[in-house]
Amino acid sequence: MKLEDFDIDVELTATARCGIQKYRYGQGASQSILIDLVHGATAGCTIVPEENIDTVKIAQIEVIDKYTIRGYRISNGYVQEQHVCFYAQFSKPIKGFDLYNGNKRIENINLSAGTNIRGVFYFDDPDDNELLIKNREQQENNCCYNGCQRRNICVEPDEASA
Numbered sequence: 001m002k003l004e005d006f007d008i009d010v011e012l013t014a015t016a017r018c019g020i021q022k023y024r025y026g027q028g029a030s031q032s033i034l035i036d037l038v039h040g041a042t043a044g045c046t047i048v049p050e051e052n053i054d055t056v057k058i059a060q061i062e063v064i065d066k067y068t069i070r071g072y073r074i075s076n077g078y079v080q081e082q083h084v085c086f087y088a089q090f091s092k093p094i095k096g097f098d099l100y101n102g103n104k105r106i107e108n109i110n111l112s113a114g115t116n117i118r119g120v121f122y123f124d125d126p127d128d129n130e131l132l133i134k135n136r137e138q139q140e141n142n143c144c145y146n147g148c149q150r151r152n153i154c155v156e157p158d159e160a161s162a
Helices: none
Strands: 006-013 018-025 030-037 057-064 067-074 082-090 097-101 104-106 111-115 118-121 130-138
Touching: 006 130, 057 097, 057 118, 097 111, 111 118
Parallel strands: none
Antiparallel strands: 006 018, 018 130, 030 118, 057 067, 057 111, 067 082, 082 130, 097 104, 097 118
């Protein structure tokens, strides 16, 4: 698929607990990713309009190292107290990032938590216009980090046989 407004080619694939994303940016284009933990499914919670809500109870994004982020989002909507956790590894280093709580940029810290959390991650590399992201997801009530990164959910084909 192509994000025409941004000149980005996107390939996505997923299993029950893992996603692989591939972004190919236009030559010389800014390379960034937005993680938005505020917005959930629109019109996806129910067929009853007055019950179509998705309320964030708490969310968090944390930068682990220059290749890895993790986070979670606990919300009410499709199910009561839905826990969605992620652990994402990037194919190239994060050159910079901005974390936001609402419209306020969080300065000099690698973690942001609240009900209105977003993060923008920058990967500008003039010699490499492609970014690969491996996502591991865990949707269990014991959210969150005690299993996401340790379980070998997302492996390369040659790693699976090792």
